[in-house]
Amino acid sequence: MQDRTHAAAATPGETVTVAGWAHEIRDLGGIAFLIVRDRTGKIQIKFEKDAMDDELVEAGTDLTRESVVAVTGEVEEEERAPTGVEIVPESVEVIAPAEPELPLDPSEKVGAELPTRLDNRTLDLRREEAKAIFEIRAEVLRAAREAFRDLECTEINTPKIVATGTEGGTELFPITYFGQEAFMNQSPQLFKQLMVGSGLERVFEVGPIFRAEEHNTPRHLNEATSIDFESAFIDHEEAMDACEQVVRAAYEGVAANCTDQLDTLGYDDFSVPEEAFPRLTYEEAIERINATGELDEQLVWGDDLPTEGEKALGSDVGGHYFVTDWPSEIKPFYIKDHDDGELSTGFDMMAPNMELVSGGQREHRHDHLVEGFEQQGLDPEAFEYYTKMFKYGMPPHAGWAIGAERLVMTMLDLPNIREAVLFPRDRQRLSP
Template sequence: MQDRTYTADAEPGDAVTVAGWAHEIRDLGGIAFLIVRDQSGKIQVKFEKDDMDDELVETGLDVSRESVVKVTGDVEEEPRAPTDVEIVPTDVEVVAPADPELPLDPSGKVDAELPTRLDNRTLDVRKDEVKAIFEIRAEVLRAVREAFRDLNCTEINTPKIVATGTEGGTELFPITYFGQEAFMNQSPQLFKQLMVGSGLERVFEIGPIFRAEEHNTPRHLNEATSIDFESAFYDHTEAMDACEHVVKAAYEGVAENCAEELEALGLEDEFSAPEGEFPRLSYQEALDKINATGELDEQLVWGDDLSTEAEHVLGQEVGEHYFITDWPSEIKPFYIKDHDDDEEISTGFDMMHPSMELVSGGQREHRYDQLVAGFEQQGLDPEAFDYYTKMFRYGMPPHAGWGLGGERLVMTMLGLENIREAVLFPRDRQRLSP
């Protein structure tokens, strides 16, 4: 629509055509108002019934809420209007009428349960606070990409249909691929490692991953967005430095560029980017801190994974983003390298928000014989991964990297109660449509 003016750009004295949704109608008798909403905001359209054409008034005031309308008229200053201006219309066109019976209220005056919102996501995102989440999510991804470019990374795209599971185990979605079994990829892990052995050296990817999670919780999804990094000639400490840089950049981008969105979410006074270095606790130090609180029913011992309750206890103790390093080799994936001086301790690390894990990473095993032995130790068939392992015979440099959950980053950043609020169309154990 070439002659369209966004509502936020309408200035007194302008002759404009605005297009958007009928947000609200206020009929005060001799005078009435139609509130039109578009991407940039809202504007008041004034109808003085006695001074206007009856058909024009009828069109403007009989329209059902959420119908798409086009309004042409003159912009006048009006301090009592929500945006200090209003349009006196010369023409109103109903471009696409909406059913008067809406499945939810986009004005937000009537709350809807999350399942109803997700069933009607198009209407749901018309609400300012929901739209704000996805504007912020977009800014997070923009800032993250810029941070990766600061690190001289090349963006790559890896296959999402694969012959073998990245992590092994049962969390695989099998599919039929031209008569043979294939799987939806759980992670770009193996492919990004192959790329650091190429001339690219340092790479990142932002893309979907698929996991047949048994968990049906407010923080688990079956299709998620993974933010991945891998670099040749990096060790695990340098990978943690890169992780910290990227996460801080995401927060800084939102703080600098999303003031209106943070206000819509009521976060304008409490949102801030992390400052200083993230603490780095060894796995043993983490166990000691958790056990010292006495909050758990049983003391944790070496080799235990951290339960959700343990993560919460530790997060409350630390109170900021932090790393857990030096995990036991036995509970980290086959591709994580052990420390040279102690094969019982891996170079694996997790980066944590006080409420949950956000990142898993580490230095990778780049030596062919040790890599194959790692497959066998975890009950995996190295021959099934020949496309991956054989490249380690052709000069694979030391390398390290990590994967960051995009939705978890947005969820923790904004204090959302359910990870599905950070996804337009979530996929979980119950939801395959829309």
């Protein structure tokens, strides 16, 4: 609609056309009000029954909530109206009527459980709180992309259908690809490493990953959005510097550009991490977790950090932090070891209550890379497209990946990661 004016831009003295959804109808006898909502907010439409044509009043008040309407009229000041202005209508057009029985209430006078909301996600995102989350998510991705460009990265897009899994194992979704078996990619890891060996050198990607995880928890998904970084000629320490820069930029972007959305969600004290993220070795991490006394059994060398341990350590640290120098046996084959061979350059970056980032320096030497495959029970020949490029001058390189949904989840302290996904894919949900 070329002549449409958004609700937030309606100015007293103008004749405007506002289009949106019928958010609420209030009939007070001789006067009635229609509240129209669009993406910028709400505006009040006033119907004085005795002074207006009956058909006009009926068109504006005999509506079902969430019907799509277009209202044309003069904007007047009215301090008692929710936004300080109201429209005295000249015409009301019902563009698309809504059924009287809605599966959920976008005005939130009646709440709905998360499964109902996800089943009716289009309606759910008419709620201000749900819309605010995705506007913040969009800002997180915008700010991350800008931070990557500040780091002189080139954005890439890698295949999501592959012949072999990035890390092997059972977390693969097999598909039939013209009569042969293929898989949905677990990660762009191998491809982004190949790109640092090209003329691009420093790359990033924001895209989907697929993992057939059996976990069915508030923080796991089977399709997620991965924010990936990889750079030639840096080590794991410099990779952590870049990681911290991108995460901080995401917080700064939200703080600067999403004040209305944060207000909608009730965040009065949203803060940007200012201090450098502590870097704890794996050994220090398990010692500090054990010292909290929160676990039934003490962690020993070689254990992964359980969820309860991550939360205990996050509470002890009080902010984002890195865990570095993991045992080599825990990390994937492509992570480079320190000279002693027992410790790796792998690192994780943690929010106070969960892991956000996995990264490290990569093994760039062909022979050592092939040995890593064999040690983890993988067939190097199945990854020949990847390993052969390491014969032709692969520079030292490092990188990492952030789960976008986890970043938004922890930033906003959401109770379930599905709140940060438009249409989640998990063990039970394949539609919508």
